[in-house]
Amino acid sequence: MNDRVAVSIEPGEPRRVRPPRRVNDVAVNLAHGSGGRAMRDLIEDVFVSAFDNPTLAALEDQAVFALADLAARGDRLAFTTDSYVVDPLFFPGGDIGTLAVSGTVNDLAVCGATPLYLSCAVVIEEGLAVDVLRRVAASMQRIALEAGVAIVTGDTKVVERGCADKLFVNTAGIGVVRRDVSISARNARPGDVVIVNGFLGDHGAAILVARQQLALDADIKSDCCPLNGLIAAMLDVCPRIHCLRDATRGGVATVLNEFAQSSRVRIRLDETALPLREPVQGACEILGLDPLYLANEGKLVAVVPADAAQQVLTAMRAHPAGREAAVIGTVEACDEGAEEGLVVMQTTFGGQRIVDMLVGEQLPRIC
Structure with a gap:
């Protein structure tokens, strides 16, 4: 978080760190981004207290890891980063904090990596309630614990009122790729099978309903969750998974187009096999949306050899x-x-249609 806790170390005595400071302000102001005491108080109160691990608690300008510990887990390092700007910040099934951790964990996991460490950088608009930050930080820590990762470093910036939309979050992550895995969008082969892990479009539909811009009465929750545990189980039974990606912005259709183009193959979908919740399908029909392009935050698309498909599915x-x-x-x-x-797409009517990559946007500020 780019600020340090003052410590006193006496010869022969263990390091003592004073208790975290507490923010007394109700809302964030420009002083909280000044680099001084107000900023330190905000960092310690909101982020250090929530994320609570020894690497972050040192509050150095970086997190340091032993290379031997990383090498013991695999032979390649995976590194990713993403920024999150969802509107509204809180929605059924999650919030910007659950999105940030889940999204970065999933971006690492889909290349066969074991996610280990995350950073958290926030851009806060002046006037945002401090309690909102506390809720977001608590959500991030909950998902980090679920995924088995640690948030170990970060940064805090405050901008003037009107220069941001409440809160932007950036998370970067590193993980180690298993030695027996080689996953790439270029690896799809004729005869392979395409698998998804569940209902499509839940996140995009949940955001649409949460905005209350349309008279839709539907009980739809975001599917936001970390997928590294699921992917590890898949790789345990089939290290030969060819392609793997989480279907976020652009949805399943965009991911499949990327696979088809990179691998120079054709992918044929069965419309009757697409898993869709009735409320999501109904909302799409009313609004003229295609669920294949709706964002997901807990869904992956896997391309696996046909002889391993049943094992992976099980x-x-x-x-x-x-x-x-x-x-x-x-x-x-x-x-x-x-x-x-x-x-x-092989349609329910017996015909076929081309499913192109998403052009433009279906919904703004989705993740």
């Missing part, structure tokens, strides 16, 4: 994040002279 359904896992399509070779990189 492992997924045994995990809480994969109970509704389903096969939704297959990978095909492109005929000579045919266009590569297409995703084709």
